[in-house]
Amino acid sequence: MQNHANFMKEERQAMLLATLQREGKLLASEWSERLNVSEDTVRRDLRELARQQKLQRVHGGALPRSKPMAAYTARQRHEPAAKNAIGQAAATLVQDGQLIFIDGGTTTLQLASHLPEELHATVVTNGPAVAVALAMHPFVEVIVLGGKLYKLAQVTVGAAALNEMKNFHADVCFVGLCSIHPQVGLSVEDFEEAHIKRAMIASSAEVAGLVIAEHLGTALQYVVAPTKALTYLITDGTAEDAGLEAYRALGVTVIKAKT
Amino acid sequence: MQNHANFMKEERQAMLLATLQREGKLLASEWSERLNVSEDTVRRDLRELARQQKLQRVHGGALPRSKPMAAYTARQRHEPAAKNAIGQAAATLVQDGQLIFIDGGTTTLQLASHLPEELHATVVTNGPAVAVALAMHPFVEVIVLGGKLYKLAQVTVGAAALNEMKNFHADVCFVGLCSIHPQVGLSVEDFEEAHIKRAMIASSAEVAGLVIAEHLGTALQYVVAPTKALTYLITDGTAEDAGLEAYRALGVTVIKAKT
DNA sequence: ATAAAGTTTGCGTGATTCTGCATGTTTGTT
DNA sequence: AACAAACATGCAGAATCACGCAAACTTTAT
Numbered sequence: 217m218q219n220h221a222n223f224m225k226e227e228r229q230a231m232l233l234a235t236l237q238r239e240g241k242l243l244a245s246e247w248s249e250r251l252n253v254s255e256d257t258v259r260r261d262l263r264e265l266a267r268q269q270k271l272q273r274v275h276g277g278a279l280p281r282s283k284p285m286a287a288y289t290a291r292q293r294h295e296p297a298a299k300n301a302i303g304q305a306a307a308t309l310v311q312d313g314q315l316i317f318i319d320g321g322t323t324t325l326q327l328a329s330h331l332p333e334e335l336h337a338t339v340v341t342n343g344p345a346v347a348v349a350l351a352m353h354p355f356v357e358v359i360v361l362g363g364k365l366y367k368l369a370q371v372t373v374g375a376a377a378l379n380e381m382k383n384f385h386a387d388v389c390f391v392g393l394c395s396i397h398p399q400v401g402l403s404v405e406d407f408e409e410a411h412i413k414r415a416m417i418a419s420s421a422e423v424a425g426l427v428i429a430e431h432l433g434t435a436l437q438y439v440v441a442p443t444k445a446l447t448y449l450i451t452d453g454t455a456e457d458a459g460l461e462a463y464r465a466l467g468v469t470v471i472k473a474k475t
Numbered sequence: 476m477q478n479h480a481n482f483m484k485e486e487r488q489a490m491l492l493a494t495l496q497r498e499g500k501l502l503a504s505e506w507s508e509r510l511n512v513s514e515d516t517v518r519r520d521l522r523e524l525a526r527q528q529k530l531q532r533v534h535g536g537a538l539p540r541s542k543p544m545a546a547y548t549a550r551q552r553h554e555p556a557a558k559n560a561i562g563q564a565a566a567t568l569v570q571d572g573q574l575i576f577i578d579g580g581t582t583t584l585q586l587a588s589h590l591p592e593e594l595h596a597t598v599v600t601n602g603p604a605v606a607v608a609l610a611m612h613p614f615v616e617v618i619v620l621g622g623k624l625y626k627l628a629q630v631t632v633g634a635a636a637l638n639e640m641k642n643f644h645a646d647v648c649f650v651g652l653c654s655i656h657p658q659v660g661l662s663v664e665d666f667e668e669a670h671i672k673r674a675m676i677a678s679s680a681e682v683a684g685l686v687i688a689e690h691l692g693t694a695l696q697y698v699v700a701p702t703k704a705l706t707y708l709i710t711d712g713t714a715e716d717a718g719l720e721a722y723r724a725l726g727v728t729v730i731k732a733k734t
Numbered sequence: 735a736t737a738a739a740g741t742t743t744g745c746g747t748g749a750t751t752c753t754g755c756a757t758g759t760t761t762g763t764t
Numbered sequence: 765a766a767c768a769a770a771c772a773t774g775c776a777g778a779a780t781c782a783c784g785c786a787a788a789c790t791t792t793a794t
Contacts (some may be wrong), residue, residue: 228531253754263771276477276762343527345603347603360603362619362620370607522782534779719781739790741788742788745785748781753779757772757775761769
């Protein structure tokens with residue numbers, strides 16, 4: 217039994233580095249106990265990290281080598297096929313230096329996790345989940361819109377969020393669409409949510425609508441905007457070209473993400 | 476019979492990534508059992524995801540692959556038992572019908588998940604992670620404060636959040652304390668964060684400070700408030716009573732959560 | 735419908751990695 | 765100088781791993 221209730225090698229090393237950064241020093245003997253491994257193993261970890269210049273080895277333990285000794289690695293996330301593909305396609309529309317709106321919702325959450333790792337941009341969102349996902353992005357600045365939380369869609373709504381939105385003008389705005397119909401336009405099932413989306417669209421230069429194919433051609437209670445308000449319509453590969461023609465005719469650039 | 480009661484490849488991989496993001500760690504052996512597949516299959520999944528840069532493969536399993544995320548999970552990993560106990564103790568202070576502030580941060584996140592299920596109250600928070608945790612609570616109303624996201628602590632900061640806060644007056648305010656010292660008071664390591672906490676405290680009738688024992692008696696760069704601004708100080712069972720006397724002398728009600 | 739081509743999975747094999755222990759050396763202290 | 769703690773090194777057992785192959789299954793072509 218090597219590890220079962222215990223930590224893995226890289227995990228241990230990450231913890232060692234973290235405490236070094238936090239506390240400025242580290243005793244090998246103490247950590248062999250705390251990590252449930254022999255002192256030899258701790259020593260081996262420290263030797264290895266020292267060879268990588270990540271810390272300074274001393275008799276009895278280790279000292280930090282530099283302050284900004286942040287860990288390694290980049291980013292991640294998961295993929296229900298269609299939404300994943302849509303998110304990926306949408307991510308390509310974002311450019312360095314832009315300010316973008318990202319609506320809350322499950323589809324746009326995929327977009328958040330697919331933003332290029334090297335992207336330098338500002339993201340304004342009304343979805344706490346989007347904010348959490350972007351918290352691990354190395355460069356993008358995240359601004360959360362405040363307000364009452366509408367739990368079903370996990371978005372903030374209400375007058376407060378609406379007001380804040382007016383302080384921004386986005387280059388691109390990504391809206392998750394519960395429903396879109398060529399003639400009816402975009403529509404949702406909650407009154408407050410409709411308001412938020414409308415405000416987002418109003419203060420953006422370009423608008424991208426993200427929608428899974430099965431919601432194409434449907435309509436709900438509250439209309440947000442006419443179809444021609446969209447600059448882009450991004451859907452997945454299972455959408456039929458025939459149905460998409462109606463949107464193209466209205467001047468919308470339709471993007472079919474290949475699944 | 477390839478899959479019957481079992482999962483498909485992409486489904487599995489999505490689950491692996493999701494738990495990695497949620498728990499910060501993943502054992503191959505454990506998940507081969509949980510997913511009803513051989514360890515080889517799990518290994519193949521992990522290898523594939525690693526090639527896509529979605530995670531960091533290590534001996535025995537996998538780790539997440541993001542800088543800010545790693546920093547945040549490092550915080551979560553720090554003394555989880557103590558934070559959990561503190562969260563539980565803090566939850567008992569909340570009463571039906573109250574309006575409460577919950578600060579962002581890893582300790583207060585525990586509080587959010589321990590709020591009684593039958594509680595009817597309004598929670599105002601500057602931590603998206605707290606909001607996400609509370610989204611599944613049946614009754615509490617959640618209001619998110621907007622603003623720039625300070626990624627290390629996952630809290631929103633800045634003038635916007637500050638302004639919004641003024642619209643509320645809370646019965647109780649739960650603040651995570653990076654650092655507290657009887658004479659110096661509460662202090663943190665980020666300027667903006669200090670402002671937010673100060674504003675929270677200013678517009679609350681009672682203030683509860685949540686702090687793990689090892690941070691008692693320490694100080695950081697930016698002072699938030701004097702110790703006597705606290706109504707309650709909630710810490711874990713490992714705190715020494717001798718050290719707590721100083722806080723009691725200043726009129727603070729000290730609560731020691733049993734670990 | 736049937737055949738062919740391609741996936742995905744589980745298992746066997748041998749290679750690799752990790753850990754703890756034993757041994758002997760270095761370091762710091764008295 | 766003497767001693768103990770910390771250390772490096774080599775080794776063995778165990779866990780983990782990569783690779784190849786065959787079976788079960790899916791998709792595509794006929």
